[in-house]
Amino acid sequence: MSLAIATPNAAAQRNWLEKLGAGHIILAVALVLYPLVASDFFLTQIGGYSLIFGMLGLSLMLLAGYGGMVSLAQITVAGIAAYAIAILGNNNSNILGFGWPWWLAVPFALLAAALASALIGWISVRTEGIYTIMITLAIATATYYFAQQNYAIFNGHSGYAGIRAPAFWSVNWRDPRPFYYLCLGLAVLSYAAVLYGSRSTFGMTLQAIRDNPRRMRALGYHVTAHKVFAWLLAGVIAGLAGVLLVWFNGRVSPGTIGVDAAIDVLIIAVIGGLRHPIGPFLGAVVVILMQTFAIDIVGAERFNTLIGMVFLVIVFVSPDGILGLWGRIKPHLAQESLRPGP
Numbered sequence: 320m321s322l323a324i325a326t327p328n329a330a331a332q333r334n335w336l337e338k339l340g341a342g343h344i345i346l347a348v349a350l351v352l353y354p355l356v357a358s359d360f361f362l363t364q365i366g367g368y369s370l371i372f373g374m375l376g377l378s379l380m381l382l383a384g385y386g387g388m389v390s391l392a393q394i395t396v397a398g399i400a401a402y403a404i405a406i407l408g409n410n411n412s413n414i415l416g417f418g419w420p421w422w423l424a425v426p427f428a429l430l431a432a433a434l435a436s437a438l439i440g441w442i443s444v445r446t447e448g449i450y451t452i453m454i455t456l457a458i459a460t461a462t463y464y465f466a467q468q469n470y471a472i473f474n475g476h477s478g479y480a481g482i483r484a485p486a487f488w489s490v491n492w493r494d495p496r497p498f499y500y501l502c503l504g505l506a507v508l509s510y511a512a513v514l515y516g517s518r519s520t521f522g523m524t525l526q527a528i529r530d531n532p533r534r535m536r537a538l539g540y541h542v543t544a545h546k547v548f549a550w551l552l553a554g555v556i557a558g559l560a561g562v563l564l565v566w567f568n569g570r571v572s573p574g575t576i577g578v579d580a581a582i583d584v585l586i587i588a589v590i591g592g593l594r595h596p597i598g599p600f601l602g603a604v605v606v607i608l609m610q611t612f613a614i615d616i617v618g619a620e621r622f623n624t625l626i627g628m629v630f631l632v633i634v635f636v637s638p639d640g641i642l643g644l645w646g647r648i649k650p651h652l653a654q655e656s657l658r659p660g661p
Contacts, residue, residue, distance in 0.1 A: 376599025387529035397561030398576030403428035411481030436554020478572025592642030
């Protein structure tokens with residue numbers, strides 16, 4: 320009898336398909352083939368919109384799941400990128416609009432979002448728990464009213480309209496199918512970056528800081544710098560979502576960055592789960608489907624109540640969201656598969 324012993328070298332010799340995992344491959348194939356069966360409505364209003372809000376939830380998951388910092392300002396960071404696209408590019412509001420090409424406006428918008436996120440992080444990292452939530456909520460609320468009351472830069476409550484996605488390589492990226500693939504590509508890039516980063520030295524250090532910041536500080540780690548850098552990275556992801564959001568809507572206004580939208584991002588992240596980067600995307604699909612179809616089920620006056628009830632049920636049954644439910648069901652399925660057949 321021989322025993323097969325797994326060694327580190329054997330693990331290192333796995334090919335890239337084995338490293339990727341069957342779940343990721345099946346999900347990727349399904350998402351790539353989705354446009355073949357989906358109408359334009361399901362392609363953009365459900366698929367593209369879910370991917371955009373999934374990226375926003377992912378930026379929150381990076382902060383809350385790996386860093387223990389719950390932020391209500393992620394939609395604010397996305398809004399900064401969206402306003403930057405409107406101001407630096409073209410709009411039809413006759414306010415500003417410098418006419419920069421997209422390949423110049425987008426990097427500046429991402430830079431503005433990342434720096435704003437780092438600044439919010441630098442302000443809030445000295446707090447914990449409910450105090451971090453309150454500070455980021457205050458920043459989100461102040462930014463909302465500042466944009467609403469400032470006509471010289473933000474065009475007040477009207478905001479900017481007439482913003483279009485670019486057309487290049489003979490592709491109009493505003494069309495449903497190209498826009499879906501654009502959202503999917505950026506979402507996959509963000510997801511892979513967060514997943515890879517969580518296993519890097521920085522990611523492991525950030526999680527250790529989340530669990531015991533005092534010990535990490537005693538070991539010589541710069542706790543504040545690590546947290547602020549995490550905010551910077553989360554700002555890049557939120558900024559990408561903001562650019563896609565303004566191209567999706569064709570406009571940006573204070574309503575885009577209101578408190579309601581900030582709470583939606585939090586609900587998406589909590590419903591999906593904060594333990595893995597796939598959680599926010601699952602939560603985004605659930606919330607977007609409910610926001611789209613709940614009105615037809617219970618009427619316009621009660622659909623928010625239905626969404627709230629579903630949120631309460633999921634949190635009550637599984638505080639870790641949909642990922643927590645799957646974590647409970649998966650061992651039972653594994654046990655069933657081990658049982659001999661009749």
